[in-house]
Amino acid sequence: MNKSQWQIVLTLVFVIGIILTACSGGARTLEGDTRDAVLAYAEPMADTLLNGLFAGDYTAFATDFDEAMRKxxxxKAxxxxxxxxxxxxxxxxxxEVSSVLESGNYYIVVYRLRFEKDDAVTMRLVLTKTEPHLVSGLWFDSPELRKR
Structure with missing residues (x-):
């Protein structure tokens, strides 16, 4: 396994750890004004990330990443x-936003993405609670992506 593959594996382990924490009893669903406040900065970050991803622009994609995410x-990844x-x-x-969660020092915005071949893709965007809010985890999941 080369260095970039290890980096992908380590990033996924980190993100999965955060998601498992979010799925445990420690995460709570945000509603009302608190949810809206998180979405006020999460939505523009998601726009920048997704626009950069689909345009093939890494600089835009990683604009709001924390240092660990950049590494x-x-x-290549x-x-x-x-x-x-x-x-x-x-x-x-x-x-579309599916849910907004709070877990420890993170907010997790869960999106449902629709693609040409799969309309049930989940994207989890993990953001730091402290300012400046930064992306510290990102995960895509769908039955289509799990196929070998």
Whole structure:
């Protein structure tokens, strides 16, 4: 396994750990004004990230990443992610917020993404609670992506 593959694995382990924490009893669903306040900065970050991803622009994609995300999801991993999404899911069509969670020092915004070949893709965007809010985790999941 080369260095970039290890970086992808380490990033995924980190993100999965956060998600498992979010799925445990420690996470709580945010509603009302608190949810809206998180979405006020999360939505523009998601726009920048997704626009950069689908335009093939790593700089835009990683604009709001914290240092660990920049190291774990470098340009090579970005290219691999983009190719995987495009080849397995087709063209991106839309997104909607599914839920907003709070877990420890993080907010997790769960999106439902629709693609040409799969309309049930989940994207989890993990953000730091402290300012400046930064992306510290990112995970895509769908039955199509889990196929070998």
């Amino acid at each position: 774990g999801l470098d340009e 970005f290219t691999d992610l983009r190719q995987t999404l495009e080849s397995r899911l087709g063209a991106f069509q839309s997104r």
